Amino acid sequence: MKKSYLLIACVLVLLGSHCLNAQVIADGWQQIGEVPAGDSLWGGWDLISGLDLDDDGNQEFIMSRDPSLSGFLADRGSGQIVEYYESTGDDLFELRWSFQAPIRNDAGNVYTAIAVANLDGDDQPELYFGTPLAISDDPPNPRGLYVFEFDGTNFPSTPSETWNFSRPDDHEFKISGMASGDIDGDGEEELVVQSRGDDGTPGNGAGRTTLVVNSGGIDIGIGFGAFQIEFEHSERHTGGVVYDPRVVDFDNDGQNEIWVFTWDFFSLAIYEASAANTYDFQVEIDEVFDPEDFGHRRGMRFYDADGDGLLEFYTTGIQPSNGPNGYIFYIANTTDVATLGAADIVQLGGRDLPADGSAVGDLDGDELMDFLFTGRAPGNDDGTRVYRMEYSGSGALDDSASYEWSTLYESDNIFADLRNVAITDLDGDNKTEVLVTRMNALAATDPVLLILENTTTEIAERTEPAVIDAYALAQNYPNPFNAETQIEFTLKKAGEVQLAVYDASGQLVQVLVSEQLASGQYRYHFRGEGLASGIYFYSLQANNFRATKSMILTK
DSSP, rough: OOOEEESSSSSOTTTTTOTTTTTTTTTTTTEEEEEEEEETOOOOEEEEEEOOOTOSSSEHHHHEEEGGGGGGTTSSOOOOEEEEEEETTTTEEEEEEEEEEESOTTTTTTOOOEEEETTTOOSSSSEEEOOOOOOOOOSOOOOOOOEEOOSOOOOOOOOOOOOOOTTOOOOOEEEEEEEEEEETTSSOEEEEEEEEEEESSSSSOBBBEEEEEEOOTTOSSHHHHHEEEEEEEOOTTTTBSSSOOOOOOOOOOSSSEEEEEBSSSSOOEEEEETTTTTTEEEEOOOOOOTTSSBSSSOOOOOOOEEEEEEEEEEEEETTTTSSSOOOOOEOOSOOOOOOOOOOOEEEESOSSEEEEEEEEEEEESSOOOOEEEEOOOOOOOOOEEEEEEOOSSSOTTTTTEEEEEEEEEEEEOOOEEEEEEEETTTTSSSSEEEEEEEEEOOSSSSSSEEEEEEEEEEOOOOOOOOOOOOOOEEBBBBSSBSSSSEEEEESSSSEEEEEEEEEEEEEEEEEEEEEEEEEEEEEEEOOOOOOOEEEEEEEETTTTEEEEEEEEEEE
């Protein structure tokens, strides 16, 4: 049965929900909706947004929820759940599907992992839902990964596949993070699976384990065990557990990396895909700020903040004791990730706060980076907030003075515990929405998801037709061009997108896009200042689609 939610500014009368206590929202923003906890008090945790899996032009988002993280651990006897929501119009959305893991968890086995990928390369993506299970006699070999293949309309009520990651009996494998993409450039998608604990004998095992998984060339959902491991690396590590692996080509050498950032002591490991099914351990940076114990859960982001075609690294920092000190950390771009070291990691901001989940994008269409992050206020005694760090457009990126710091949302409810955040345009009205999960709910009417909307600025760069039925890369206009040209493309499905410009020798000139985008039509500007006249190429990569076109710069 579907539930419909009307997104309104403060009170959902039909659902009996209420606002967080004494909320404060920045000028130009309003809260337009929320999802109530319900009687079970399942807290909101992870988010995936910017989806249009059924290609109907309406965006969707997926949220995982955990009963053991809400109501002060009041309910530890139920399995985690995952929910799939779809926008049904301006300020409307509905719950279309949900699933609850059949195996119970406990206080030490929390924080689920979710990902959307298409490992078997067919027309339908899969939802991957990982639960960090505890070992027990029944079952001795639990299947902690649940896979649901989309059927064009919805997800099935029962898993299309389940998997225990090929672990033996009585082996504790606590899945805590996932990422996806064609990591090794072989034309097939892979799934990165990260454990935060991997103990054959609990307490004496391998520590964190990174897996790269493919479908083994088998269609998912036919029940033949469609997964195989193409890379595995385990390491005992004093820097703690992992919640957030990421896939990116940070040094622009054409080879993707897997970044693995731990919960505490700021420890970072990077692997690079050097060839098909081949991954090399590039660098490990251990305990950078020991004894200052900084870590993160869902804070690691990559963005071209200064528009030079190169990505920068930003992440939140949080103390495992939950405060009061935290920072945003920054790493400048490099031509070789293997050369990165502790000296490259810069503390930004000096915020007196513990920072948790994050998102990055352009909230107001001014072409300046906005880095959002959730956090609790100093001492955890005067509320929880969504903070905004916007690049000013000038100044050194490693200088906190080059950013404007503000609060997007604030509540004085000390139990709200805002955790993860996403930037999207959920209802297709060209106004930015920010989705925020709330981990701790004390009553059925407490929200576990908040939706904020920018009411003053429309996103001018994007138009979205009702249905996108194909990928396409258009010829730039004008062409030839002098100072500036426009590049348009359409995406049939949401996914990680890269749009880059190269010179005639194949050298990278600028990365225009490197982020998750929803299905739709997009337009970006490319400026040729400082470049010589001649032929240039622009290339689009999105899911399994790749296209390249040439353009002519004349001066």
